[in-house]
Amino acid sequence: MPTLQSPSQGAAFDALHAVAIGQARWDEVMGFAKELVGADSATMLWHSKKAHGLAHTETADIPAHTLQLYGDHFHKYDPIALRHWGSPPGTRFSCGLELDKQDSISRSFWNDFMQPCRIQEIHGCILTNEEQWITAISFQRSRLYKPSRETLRTEQAFMALAAQALQEQQRRNIDELSHLGQLLGPRQNLWMILNSRGELLSNVHALFQELDHDHSLQLVDNHLRHQDPRWNQRLLDALQDCQQTHRPLQLHLPDNWGRSYRLYLGPADTRYSQGLQNTLQLRLECRHIFHLPSAELIAEFFSLTPTEAQLCHCLASGMTLKDVALVLGMASETARKHLASVMKKTGCHRQPELLRLITSL
Structure with a gap:
C-alpha cells in the first residue's frame, strides 16, 4: 500500500x-x-x-x-x-x-x-x-x-x-458460499447472490451444474429462470417482493416427476453481498421423493424405537401399511399399533401429516 x-x-x-x-x-x-x-x-x-x-x-x-x-x-x-x-x-x-x-x-x-x-x-x-x-x-x-x-x-x-x-x-465470496453448499450437501444445495431480476452476482455456474435435478431451473444469460413461464413469473415475483419488503420468504417450484425445488430468499448479509446494495441471498435446495431420511435419523429425531423408525421410513418411501407389515415381518394389527405409537410421539393426527413431517427432515 x-x-x-x-x-x-x-x-x-x-x-x-x-x-x-x-x-x-x-x-x-x-x-x-x-x-x-x-x-x-x-x-x-x-x-x-x-x-x-x-x-x-x-x-x-x-x-x-x-x-x-x-x-x-x-x-x-x-x-x-x-x-x-x-x-x-x-x-x-x-x-x-x-x-x-x-x-x-x-x-x-x-x-x-x-x-x-x-x-x-x-x-x-x-x-x-x-x-x-x-x-x-x-x-x-x-x-x-x-x-x-x-x-x-x-x-x-x-x-x-x-x-x-x-x-x-x-x-x-465464492469460497464461502461453496463451503456452505458443501456442508449441506453439494448435490442438493447451492447458495447464490442475485438481484431482483434473478441475475446472478456470484459465479456459481460450475456448482449449479453439479446439482442433482432435471434442470427445470436453468441459468440463462446469467439469470436464474424456470422453464415454465408461469412458475418463472412466480420466481420473479418472489424476488421482487423480497427486495421490496426486506423480509425472508420460502418458495417451492416444481422440477420433474418426484422432484422439486425449495428456495429460501432473504436480503444478502453484508459479508456475502459482495459489497452491493439491494442484493438477495438465495439457498436453492433440490428435493426428491427418494431422498429420504434414514431410519436411524428418524428414530433419533422423534425418539422412536428402531421398529417404529423402520415403519416410518417404509411409509415415506411409498409403501402401504400392509406392505410395511410384510417387509418387517409382523402382523397387520401389530403394524397398526406401532403406527398409533408413532402418531402419539410425533403429535400427528393423520398419516399424510406424518409423511409430510418425515420427508421434511
Missing part, C-alpha cells in the same frame, strides 16, 4: 480494505473515492457480458434522474463501454467535450445524455474484465478535468487497490 499523504487517501484505502473483507459496501467506497479525486460524483458499474446490459451500479452523489436515464437507456449506447468491451484491467478511459465525437454513438451520448445531465467529462478505469463481467469505476464532473501528476498517481493507486479488493472479495 502506498504511503498515506492525506486524510482522504487514508479514508479511501481503509474503505477498500473493509469492503474486501465483507465489512463495507461499494457505495461507501465511492463516497471516499469522489472526495479523493475531487469529482462531483462517482460510479461503480457492473456490465453483464452475457446479457449485454448493465447489471448493477453503486454510486455517490449521482442525481436520481441521471442514474435512471443511464440505467434505463443510455448504458446500451455508452461509447466507453462499447469501445472497451475487450480492454484489459487497468485501462483508463475518458469522454468529454474535447474528445472526438465524429461517430453517431458518441454524438448521441454527448447530446442526449451528458449535456442534459450537465456532465462535462467522465473518466475512470476498468477494474476487471472477465468472461461474465466487466467492472469499472468512473468519475463525473461538471467542468473539464486537468489533474496534476500527484492526483494522477493517487488515482492510479486507488484504482489498483480497488481492483485487488474486488478480486479478493469475489474469491472469498
Whole structure:
C-alpha cells in the first residue's frame, strides 16, 4: 500500500480494505473515492457480458434522474463501454467535450445524455474484465478535468487497490458460499447472490451444474429462470417482493416427476453481498421423493424405537401399511399399533401429516 499523504487517501484505502473483507459496501467506497479525486460524483458499474446490459451500479452523489436515464437507456449506447468491451484491467478511459465525437454513438451520448445531465467529462478505469463481467469505476464532473501528476498517481493507486479488493472479495465470496453448499450437501444445495431480476452476482455456474435435478431451473444469460413461464413469473415475483419488503420468504417450484425445488430468499448479509446494495441471498435446495431420511435419523429425531423408525421410513418411501407389515415381518394389527405409537410421539393426527413431517427432515 502506498504511503498515506492525506486524510482522504487514508479514508479511501481503509474503505477498500473493509469492503474486501465483507465489512463495507461499494457505495461507501465511492463516497471516499469522489472526495479523493475531487469529482462531483462517482460510479461503480457492473456490465453483464452475457446479457449485454448493465447489471448493477453503486454510486455517490449521482442525481436520481441521471442514474435512471443511464440505467434505463443510455448504458446500451455508452461509447466507453462499447469501445472497451475487450480492454484489459487497468485501462483508463475518458469522454468529454474535447474528445472526438465524429461517430453517431458518441454524438448521441454527448447530446442526449451528458449535456442534459450537465456532465462535462467522465473518466475512470476498468477494474476487471472477465468472461461474465466487466467492472469499472468512473468519475463525473461538471467542468473539464486537468489533474496534476500527484492526483494522477493517487488515482492510479486507488484504482489498483480497488481492483485487488474486488478480486479478493469475489474469491472469498465464492469460497464461502461453496463451503456452505458443501456442508449441506453439494448435490442438493447451492447458495447464490442475485438481484431482483434473478441475475446472478456470484459465479456459481460450475456448482449449479453439479446439482442433482432435471434442470427445470436453468441459468440463462446469467439469470436464474424456470422453464415454465408461469412458475418463472412466480420466481420473479418472489424476488421482487423480497427486495421490496426486506423480509425472508420460502418458495417451492416444481422440477420433474418426484422432484422439486425449495428456495429460501432473504436480503444478502453484508459479508456475502459482495459489497452491493439491494442484493438477495438465495439457498436453492433440490428435493426428491427418494431422498429420504434414514431410519436411524428418524428414530433419533422423534425418539422412536428402531421398529417404529423402520415403519416410518417404509411409509415415506411409498409403501402401504400392509406392505410395511410384510417387509418387517409382523402382523397387520401389530403394524397398526406401532403406527398409533408413532402418531402419539410425533403429535400427528393423520398419516399424510406424518409423511409430510418425515420427508421434511
